[in-house]
Amino acid sequence: MSTPALEFRDLRLAYVVRGHAREVLRGVSFAVQPGETYGLVGESGCGKSTAAYAAVRYLPRNARILSGEVHLAGRDVMSLDKHELRDLRANNASIVYQDPGQALNPTIKVGPQLIEAFRLIGLNKTESLGRAREMLKKVQIADPDSVLGRYPHQLSGGMQQRVIIAMALACSPQLLVLDEPTTGLDATVEAEVLDLVRGLRDEFGTSVLFISHNLGAIRSMCDRVGVLYAGKLVEEGSSQEVVDHPQHPYTVGLLRCLPRHGSRQSAQRLETIPGFLPLLGADLPTCVFVDRCPLASDKCRSTAPPWSADAGRLVRCHHVDRVDELAAAELPKGIPTVVDRSGAPLLVLDGVSKTFQQGGQSIKAVRDVSLALYPGETLGLVGESGSGKTTLAHTVLGLHDPDRADSITFNGTPLKAGTRSRPLEQVRGIQIVFQNPDSALNRRHSVRRIIGRSLKRLAALPKAEIDPELHAITAAVRLTDRHLDMRPSQLSGGLKQRVAIARSFAGKPRIVVCDEPTSALDVSVQAAILNLLGDLQRDRNTSYLFISHDLRVVRYLSDRIAVLYLGRIMELGPAERVFDGPHHPYTEALLSAAPSVDGDTRERIKLSGEIPSAVNQPAGCVFHTRCPRRLEGDICSTVEPELTPTPDGGVIRCHIPFDQLGGQPVSISFAER
């Protein structure tokens, strides 16, 4: 075998915090062969990003290499001097960061920034411009000249990430490090970016180190994958093998946290991984996973397991032979649904529109949305960013006024515009769980104060009754009394989200809007939060308006699903039918874009172009500009289709007759193991 493009040799790396070296990488060894794509997967805090930065020695000042080496293109990265290192970074390796918006300088046009990358490798001005144009074409930007002349903020997230990738490829690096390159992007854009990277990798023969927490993306992108836990690789092998037949208890646990095979909450709860990741720098002389492992035995607590190699598979576990027990174990029983369609719906939206006025332009964020939510029901709202999901939810909550007053009815009475003008019964009746608990909790207030204030305002309890209720509600979200006097910064992401959930349930709401409540969390934490939401719904008969871009999660929780595009409902119906078909061409494209841990069983439907602006909406069907199934003739581009009822009580907005719409089970699931 030739020299690996990147090789970690038993790297031990620590961060010095207040004089103590805290070990982050505890002896990591792996190699990325030329032309290979190697994935690193694991939860946050496992050391993935540290490994990525160590590859090009781009480390914070308090980082110390304790032992081991990193070789890039055959050279020991840690022993290079300043100039050699700069040279190496300029010519041999590039990094693409998570947030493309922050990786570009907002005050400089894209052109000079991209040209600079070529100038660095010694080209002159005209050559650089030519190469920049060429490279933008390679990353599938149709009109390079107009992109070169624009500022980064004038580009969408997907376009920005393409520019970054073009920049990274400028020096034709042997190694491309991608640190969660698609985390902030929509599924459709993510799919395009991943396709692009795949194509470029094949074209340039670049080696790729791909860091991600998304097992689906890893499975579809990588040749081999290493699973990182607490700074140690616990399993390595071909990515399909690892995802389909995991052999380490941690990998098994990670995969079983995900809702899979089109599963529903009513059928099965999600499994969680008990316990927490060990402290950074904790002393872990034996197996790193031992405290959370269901198979842990005395042997695991006394001796560190060796790398046991078996036909390209490496596993660090004493009980490889027993892992199948875990994978085969029954999933816990589901949470029965409590939806009650016998009476009147709890919330009725009748032609709700929301138009923002900005600089003389009308932005039609939500257009004529009608739907009903029944007691105990979960209604999923899906769509790309810019589709109006959040605006719709905020309008229901009273943060925005709908264009037409009285278009929203809650429990039989029209909702007043504006939260402050609503009576208490309406205010406490509809609450929200925000996406990011860091921003949703006041960091200067204690947990007791955060939840207590909601009990006082919303439950309107007298002082004496607040304390018992506080304990009851914290117990319901599985927090202990010990947490009450802590500030949010002292809690982990999952615990913070529990506090936020406790707060929104304080006033015994009838409806809770969940705005991507788990997208900032790791999968094992996500599983616990989704279980908790299910339990609360069952116990309190609450209805959910559940917004998420993770279609698996939406399917797992929702009874019915509404698909939004440019502020309009394109389709609404029972979760099974919307997912399995027949469904709207837009839904079909959305579904096929999401990378799946279960393996892709069919071709991806590519959506060309970007979501049109809400100011200049296309005539006719708003989706016709990107629709893969656009009809012959000009009906799609001139006549907007009406919402047509479907046999299952839903609606769909398409000129194609219902029975001719796409249907067969979509790639998102069903590749049975």
Add this chain to the structure above:
Amino acid sequence: MTDPITQTEAAAGSVPATSTRAVRRELRRQLFRSKTFIIGSLILLFWVFCAIAPGVVGTHDPSKQDPASKWIHPFFKEGHWLGTDRFGRDVFTRAIYGAREIMIIAPASVILGTAIGVVLGLAMGYFRGKLDDIISRVIEALMSLPVILVALLALTSLSGGRLTIILLIGFLFGPVIARTIRAAVITERDLDYVRAAELRGERSWYIMFVEILPNVFGPIVVEFTVRLGYAVFTMAGLAFIGFGTQPGSPDWGRTIFEERSSLLSDVWWPSLVPALALASLVVAINLVADAVQGLIDR
């Protein structure tokens, strides 16, 4: 097994300190490790002490005149180690006694200015819209007026006493502080905890003072210390043009004003010593402000 909560923190990569008290202790520890803070606060403490008990440091009676020994050259001649002025008063002692006036007026006026700034800044940042536009324009108009002109106007139309100076500096600084606080409030008001408060139907004053205010405490502290330095400066400037203190008072600005004519006769020490005292106080405050800012910005 270790405490699971401590473990979670590590998992989230958040603050590893376990309690709020520990965080504060750590902050204090870092402050006392910074040289700028230590030097600044030592000088500051010296002047605070002088303001409280000038008699302990001073070697003479500050107002005792002795025409026989006027204009004695500094450096330990005849018991006056920084010399005497045109009335034979001890320059060193007068500089020590001169600290008191400034040590009362500067903090009082900055407290007033900060209070005004916080209230205005919270209102502007939280409500935005027309209120913000109008107050912002008024502030800009105020700030375009020369300070000295406003001061002259105010002091000639009102009495020139201590209270007037405090009010004047307070109202001059309030709008400047308000702009900084406003900027901090604007980033806070977009966070979801403010949305959450609105969704429980909280009143605006509650959201501003209970939810947002504790989160903009950092910029308030920084602004307070920085403005303190400017207040000393402004005060001395006013005293120099003859406002705020009685003739013959040992106040630094006043002394520089009264003794400047002696400069022509090559007698530099009666005006240089209070000028240096003034400079040392301003520098000390700025050192402290710098250290505090460095800590809060991180």
